[in-house]
Each structure stands twice: as C-alpha cells, then as structure tokens.
Amino acid sequence: MVLTLIPIGIVMAERAEANIWGELTDTLYAWHKAIGFSVLLLMVVRIGIKLRMTAPAYPDTLPRALQIAAKALHHSIYVLLVLVPLLGWAGVTAFPALITLGGYDLPAMPFIPQDSDLAAQLFGIHGTLAIVLTVLLIGHIGAAFQHMFKKDGIFRRMG
Numbered sequence: 400m401v402l403t404l405i406p407i408g409i410v411m412a413e414r415a416e417a418n419i420w421g422e423l424t425d426t427l428y429a430w431h432k433a434i435g436f437s438v439l440l441l442m443v444v445r446i447g448i449k450l451r452m453t454a455p456a457y458p459d460t461l462p463r464a465l466q467i468a469a470k471a472l473h474h475s476i477y478v479l480l481v482l483v484p485l486l487g488w489a490g491v492t493a494f495p496a497l498i499t500l501g502g503y504d505l506p507a508m509p510f511i512p513q514d515s516d517l518a519a520q521l522f523g524i525h526g527t528l529a530i531v532l533t534v535l536l537i538g539h540i541g542a543a544f545q546h547m548f549k550k551d552g553i554f555r556r557m558g
C-alpha cells in the first residue's frame with residue numbers, strides 16, 4: 400500500500416502545484432486519502448496484534464550489532480507507518496479537504512483547527528517523512544532478500 404501511495408502522492412501533488420485540476424487529479428487524491436487512511440487503521444490492528452505476540456528470538460549466528468540495527472529499523476518503520484498517515488489526515492483536516500472515494504468524507508481529526516498555513520506545514524512534513532519511510536522500506540526489503548538468499552533462517556523467522 401505504501402509503495403502505491405508514494406507515486407500517487409507525488410503525481411497528485413505535482414498536478415496540484417502545476418494547477419492541473421480535473422477528474423484525474425481528484426481521483427488520485429481520493430484514492431491516496433482512502434488507501435492512506437486504511438494504512439492507519441491497519442496499523443492500529445497490527446500494533447494490537449504485535450503487543451499480544453512476541454517475535455521469535457534472532458539466531459545467535461546474527462551478530463549483536465545487526466540485531467540492534469534490525470530492531471531500530473523495524474521500530475522506525477512502525478513509528479513512520481503511524482506518523483505519516485496521521486500527518487496526512489491532520490493536513491486534510493486543517494485544509495480542509497476530507498472528501499474521499501465515492502464522495503464520502505473522512506472524519507475530521509480532533510483538535511486540528513482549519514488553517515491553510517498549518518495544512519501546508521503538515522503536508523510538507525508528511526511528504527518528507529513519507530520519503531524517509533520509503534528509503535527505510537527499501538532497506539528492509541533489500542535486507543529480507545539478502546537473508547532469503549543466504550538461507551540463514553532470518554527470512555523464515557518473518558513468517
């Protein structure tokens with residue numbers, strides 16, 4: 400979902416910047432908001448599951464430094480998977496532009512005032528952190544593939 404949200408987000412923001420409005424731009428925004436908000440809801444479920452389950456221990460063969468790096472990477476991905484959609488939601492609440500697929504509105508985020516300057520700032524941080532998230536995800540996917548080819552048991556641990 401995130402890998403879909405990135406190109407949609409960049410294209411729609413560029414169209415808005417170039418003042419290209421119309422059905423395609425609206426559709427891209429509507430899908431971006433709907434998929435992005437779904438990521439937020441899925442993260443609530445995911446964190447709920449994660450808190451009830453313990454992940455299997457890393458094999459002793461994995462150096463301690465790599466275990467710490469892996470944990471730091473995973474925690475950062477979790478934080479950003481919550482923060483990035485929250486910032487997007489806060490931005491559309493401040494703008495306000497809550498309309499999404501099928502003409503349905505997202506709920507407004509509580510305590511966020513309608514303020515176009517605030518919306519611009521929130522969208523700026525949203526876009527930057529989304530790029531950081533993408534870099535971390537690419538690193539994560541790359542590391543997962545490396546372990547798959549090495550057959551060191553780490554890839555199977557993910558399942």
Ligand code: HEM
Binds near residue numbers: 404413435439485532
């Ligand atoms: C994991 C979830 C999300 C990711 C990875 C993501 C990613 C992105 C990216 C890469 C951009 C383009 C930034 C730019 O080029 O300036 C963007 C823009 C945008 N996103 Fe998201 N997004 C997510 C969730 C959301 C959510 C939940 C909403 C609202 C409900 C949202 C609303 C927006 C809006 C309105 C823009 C355009 C901002 C502008 O026009 O400057 N996003 N997003």
